[in-house]
Amino acid sequence: AQGARSGLETTLWGRDPEAIATMASTGRNVRYLADVPLPPALHYTADLAHAVREADLVLIVVPSHAFTRTARDVAPLKRAGVGVAWATKGFEPGSGRFLHEVAQEVFGPETPLCVLTGPSFAREVAQGLPTAVTAHAFDPQFAQIVARALHGPTFRVYTGTDMIGAELGGAMKNVLAVATGVADGMQLGLNARSGLITRGLNEMLRLGEALGARAETLMGLSGLGDLVLTCTGDLSRNRRLGLALGQGKTVAEAVREIGQVVESVQTVDEVMRLANRHGLDLPISAQVQRVLHGEITPGEGLAWLMAREQKPEYPV
Ligand SMILES: NC(=O)C1=CN([C@@H]2O[C@H](COP(=O)(O)OP(=O)(O)OC[C@H]3O[C@@H](n4cnc5c(N)ncnc54)[C@H](OP(=O)(O)O)[C@@H]3O)[C@@H](O)[C@H]2O)C=CC1
């Protein structure tokens, strides 16, 4: 929809023909954002080939567990040389691969690839509220093409070439939002929230260093920016999962009530897989994993974090 708002001829594909038909007839996304009108110029289709065949640019926005399948469906349909961008946040479940690694394999080395990420609740973007995000691509020219396509008066798109950092920030902030949500759900106060955000950022930076991310990226919109938004904004589904757990609900109950993708549930396993592979101790992410797997209660996770040995904030 942001493409249509920026004046591009844009076709929206969705897997549910009924939902697509309703959007076409009402001009609204009745299921998720019923009160926000969609741009009049947007076209709709439930036929992926129809959406992709003539496209000059493809933007994939599905949950991470559906990314590989969707990319494989798109690959034979799009014209050669047409670039692919995505706003999905997370890893390929089960393998821990970055989505750009999946995309490189599925689309081949000749296809320009770009991740669009940053602090951007969909509802606020749809309402036209001011938003700043990043477009990272190994090829700076393609990052520029994606940024120009989506940039507009209320939507600033900054470019970069650090796909690892951009994707890591977007994935890890979802896990860390569960931790701050839990603390807020347990009414542990604002000090706890800030402590968790800052030590969470430290986990992001340490894993980022091991994986080859640039620290600036993680200190920018796609790292710290999205971390702060998701840890503090109640529009976040990952934060709301944490809030519900902190209030004593089960993971299954909370996810059912949220009714949309809650990326942290799968992302946490992939974050810990990467951390273990690199021999890193990420205490907050590790406790989120144990809580999400039902191995410990949020209270036990917190007690464990507070009981850790005293140490320097940064190793000297
Ligand atoms: N919402 C937000 O504020 C933001 C979300 N993101 C990221 O974008 C991604 C999508 O999030 P969001 O749009 O909110 O998630 P939703 O849960 O709303 O799902 C998005 C769309 O993907 C469709 N979908 C789900 N599973 C499949 C599948 N197996 N094959 C094809 N389509 C599928 C859904 O269809 P159906 O309705 O039929 O289930 C829905 O239309 C996530 O990775 C999220 O982290 C990034 C920035 C902001």
Ligand SMILES: O=C(CO)COP(=O)(O)O
């Ligand atoms: O990524 C988001 C905002 O940038 C949306 O966060 P949630 O997936 O937690 O709702």
